[in-house]
Amino acid sequence: MISEETDVLIVGGGLAGLCAAIASASDLSKTLIVTKTLLGAATTTSMAAGIISAVTPHKDPEDSTEIHYQDTLKGGCYVNDRSLARIMVNDISKYFSRLVDLGIEFEGGEPRPAFIPGHSKSRAYYMKGKGIRLQNLLKNAALGLGCRCLERTLITSLVKDGERVVGAVGYKIDTKEIVTISAKSTILATGGPGELYPRTLMPIGSTGYGCSLALKAGAELVDMEFVQFYPVMVYEDGLPKIFVDYPPLLRNGGDVLDEDGVSVFKKNKIDEPFKLTRDMFSILLAKEMLSGKTERKVYFDCRGIKEELIKSNMILANALRDLESKRVPVKERPFGVSPYAHYIMGGVRVGKDCCTCVPGLYAAGEAVGGPHGANRIGGNAFAAAVAFGFRSGMAASMDCSATEAGSKEPFKKACEELSASLSSEGEVSAQKLRSEVQQLMWEKVGLLRTKEGTEKALVAFNAIREAIPASADPVEKLLLPMMIDTAEAIAISAMIREESRGSHYRTDFPEQSENWKKRISIRLKDGECEVNLIEV
Known part of the structure; x- marks a missing residue:
């Protein structure tokens, strides 16, 4: 058996978990990150396109955090947790410069805001190296602050002493040992449940297990019915299943065709498909594909995109190059596509400092339910992960400074059950x-x-x-x-x-x-x- 003690335990090593670790360690709390993979690998962040939406010094002069907030509410069909949505847009506006200080770079050199569906202003920033590069920068920053990491370890239950969470029990995959971790504060940064569905591009193990851990510890889950399906992944025999950055493609002449070669957009009288939010687009394709007795195919067609547009539009060129580099025949013919499970708007219910209703337990990132409402608009996943990651790390650190180490007795039952x-x-x-x-x-x-x-x-x-x-x-x-x-x-x-x-x-x-x-x-x-x- 392996026994660990720490001030702040962070379950999950993606963007939210690393931001939480940096905040906690910066406040001089002993911080332990536990991840079921390797730190910085096989997380949702590592698979992400690297788009972050924020109101920054580089913004459209007419943009503001208030407009970003209103866009977030509109995109979420007005069932967002208003307090969390407000915190997210305000905090990411402040933390953007901190990410720049850590070394993130942007496509094209200087940070230039781009327009993506769901936003009324251009406020999306495409990071160079996508999510994996940002994650590596944050990993190095966290380790540089003295954070420790327990890799390839699956947390199977949270341990309570009375009403308070005092740590966790898990399984060390390589050595097949049970692990006990005594902690004054615990943060769930466990990502989303993409692997609950057979069609997903989320990494192996993205089962949403943090929701289960929270539920069994006595916390509330909210908004769990709201699962976001990204509208377009390559889905055709013989081709790799990969993400399609569809907004620039649709904006510049791309189309989606049914089995008969008819435009799905024209059939549904949609003149500006690039303005469709992810929920609208995914449901449109689902109706086309799944309404009959057998599944029908749909195809993405890039042949209408003119060469001169590609030469003058870096984001468009990158979207096409990403597909061509994986041998997707974008210039030769339409290719099969499908929506896939991408993100969950639901999760653990938290207050403004990311605290749950269970003392000693916090949540961050995609594990949190509320800020996005019924649908998340593009770039707000990274915004939420950064904002609530830093916020949860600070709150958990402050909480543990006023908390004594718990008893070892409550760990016995959890170990026996495991x-x-x-x-x-x-x-x-x-x-x-x-x-x-x-x-x-x-x-x-x-x-x-x-x-x-x-x-x-x-x-x-x-x-x-x-x-x-x-x-x-x-x-x-x-x-x-x-x-x-x-x-x-x-x-x-x-x-x-x-x-x-x-x-x-x-x-x-x-x-x-x-x-x-x-x-x-x-x-x-x-x-x-x-x-x-x-x-x-």
């Missing part, structure tokens, strides 16, 4: 059960939803939960029940919200309703799921 899970032996592979969950999420709790579909998914999740997976892969085995916890929270919330709003589309309730201008929260009470509605 040991029992590892030693239990079943006959069904965890990978097979995981695939069943993914297919249920895609078919029943994906882009197009119904009450009947979500109910069927919940019944099936219960059956899968009863199965005891084989122990061939301990990590898959340990992640599966946490994956089901998060899937159930999404399905329950999707079943309850009887309207369509933002990324949540109910074919049996296709219109947005003023009666549903409220938020759904979920928590466990005496082992049962308790649902509450929060007025906006």
Whole structure:
């Protein structure tokens, strides 16, 4: 067994976790980052396009944080947590210069704001080297401040002493040892649940397990029905499944075609498709693909983009070059595409300092629910990760300075439960059960939803939960029940919200309703799921 002690424990080593670590360590708190992969690798940030939206000194003269805030509310269909949305746009405006000081660079040299859908002003900045370069810069900064890291370690439960979280228990993958971590404050920066769906570009292990950890520790989850599907990934046999930076392509002559070669936009009388927000575009494609008995294909067509536009537009040229470098035939023919699970607007409910309702427990980044409402507009993921990362790190550090180290006694039960899970032996592979969950999420709790579909998914999740997976892969085995916890929270919330709003589309309730201008929260009470509605 491995035993660790720290002031601030950060679960997750992506953008939010690293910002939290920098803030905590800068406040002279002993800081330990725990990541189930390698620090700076295989996180959502490392896979991201590197776009950050902020009002900066380089802004459009007519832009302001107030306008950014209003755009965020509009994009979120006005069910955002207003306080968190306000904090996000204000804080990222201040922290942008700190990122520049750390060494981030921008496409084209100088930071030049670009227009992307959902924003009324040009305020999106394309970072050179994308998300992976930013993550490496932050990793080096955190380690330089003395942060320690426990890599390839999966946290399986949070430990409480009375009402307060006092640390965590986990599994060290390489040595197959149980790990106990005593901490005065704990931050969940665990990213999103892209891998709940079979179509995603999120890294392996992005199961949203932080939501499960929080729920079982007594925290609330909010807005879990709002899962964002990015509209366009390459999805064709023989081609790599990769991200398509579609806004510059559509703005300059690109199109999306149905199986008969007809423009999906013209068919739906959409004159400016580049202005569609991600939820609108994804649902449009889902209706085209999934409304029949069998799935129909859709294709992205770049042949209408003129060469002179490519030469004069760096962002357009980069979008095409990224595809061509992966052998996507952008100039020869249309290529198959599909929406994919990209981000969740829901997550752990927090206050202005990222504190949950459970003392000693904080959340940051995509693990937080609220600031984005029913749909996240482009570039606000990095904005939220940076803003709430730094904010949670500072708050957790201040909290732990007034907290004594907890007792070791509460860790015994968590260790015994983990040991029992590892030693239990079943006959069904965890990978097979995981695939069943993914297919249920895609078919029943994906882009197009119904009450009947979500109910069927919940019944099936219960059956899968009863199965005891084989122990061939301990990590898959340990992640599966946490994956089901998060899937159930999404399905329950999707079943309850009887309207369509933002990324949540109910074919049996296709219109947005003023009666549903409220938020759904979920928590466990005496082992049962308790649902509450929060007025906006």
